Amino acid sequence: MKVTLRLYAGLALIGAAIAAHADGLLHVQQTIFGMDCAPCAYGVQQRLTKLPGVTKVEVSLNDGTADIGFASDSATTIPQIYDVLVQGGFTPKQAVVTVQGRIAKEGDRLKLITGDSQYELAFAHPGDSTAWQADAKVVVLGEIADPGAAGAPVLQVQKIEAAGPGATTSS
């Protein structure tokens, strides 16, 4: 009985730890250069599927893309996706990302904080960033032009909306 209780307690702790490290990625469409054959696509699919919390990987050779879906508690980060593709011998390019997190402000600049990661938010029209307050929970759709760049990825915002019921705005 005690053993069973300890087992359940252990599993609960592991679950809580995993949830605590969720990194906010919901969907990524990753462009990949240098992928020209079926075994390349197979290799990309295998590698991405092994990342934590990945629920779907669809690879298109003709478009040179990988569509990656994530569970809400996925701990996978953009640098991890970049690294596994580089290790496979490919050249990752821009990524269209849907990610959820909370807004943080540094002066006039907005950041998106997601678990252990953060993104610099870039708006086509600077005025669009003023609609969002610090700590607002949001879902952002945007493009990262260079996922391999050092530092926080710069997310060019295409659409941003409140994570829960609330206002929606686009950029």
Add this chain to the structure above:
Amino acid sequence: MARSLGVGLRYQQACLALGLALAGSCAWADGHGPAFALATPTLGEGQWSSDTAVMSDQSGSGTAVAYRELVGYGIGPDLQANLSVPLAQGNTPDDMSRSSEGMMGAGKDIEASVLWRFQRRAPQVGERYESSLLFSAWDSQDALVEGLPTGQGISAAAVTGHASRTTYWWLGGGIQHYFPKDSGQLGDLYYVTAVWGWRPPYFQHDYPAADWRMFVEAVGELSRRNELNGTELPDSGGKKLFAGPSVLGLFGAWGVEMGVLLPVSQSLNGNQPKDDYRAKAVFTYWF
């Protein structure tokens, strides 16, 4: 003389040990390129592959059939190690001529090789330019080749090329050197390879649909005369040029390639048998 022989043997053993160590530590593939020519595709880091080949050469000596297995492993994104071993061999004529081997090896050879892709550039979706070096070492297990017992050998090759979703080309060349064995020594073999490939629009469906491509391959070989007791053998060495078609089918983790090379010209130094054809089929699985 004895000392120089000892140093030579130690050198040969060191070369072979180096090759085996490089591949043996974490061995992997003939790959998803052409059947005979050198090509650049390299396994990703941590990726394994298995290539099972059936090879047949026919010449005036008769017909040789060999079954071989090649296991490859991606040590890094641009570095692949391979180990190629014989599975079975038909009744190979003792005076069968040599051929350029690439990664797969030939006959009874146990061959270890490393493929290092030292340059790559991917300018757009589905396209890449890359260049690689191939180093290998083998032990022929005392097989008779061109009438001489053979032991160990080493080779080096370089290849550069382009792959895309519609066309492919690679140009390469290399040298195979054979160490002396029982007073005999096979002459060095120099070779150049060229391949052009095409994927017809009908086969340009997206993954995971089957992916077929066709190649035209050419292999030119120049072999030095063999030596026995320090004397050059008259019926050995010469120039050969082969060309022929091959086809590669890829289905997710599976691949199959088949090809045949036919002699275009053979300018031999003596009266040794000429080649009639070389044929090869390879079944690949990527883990």
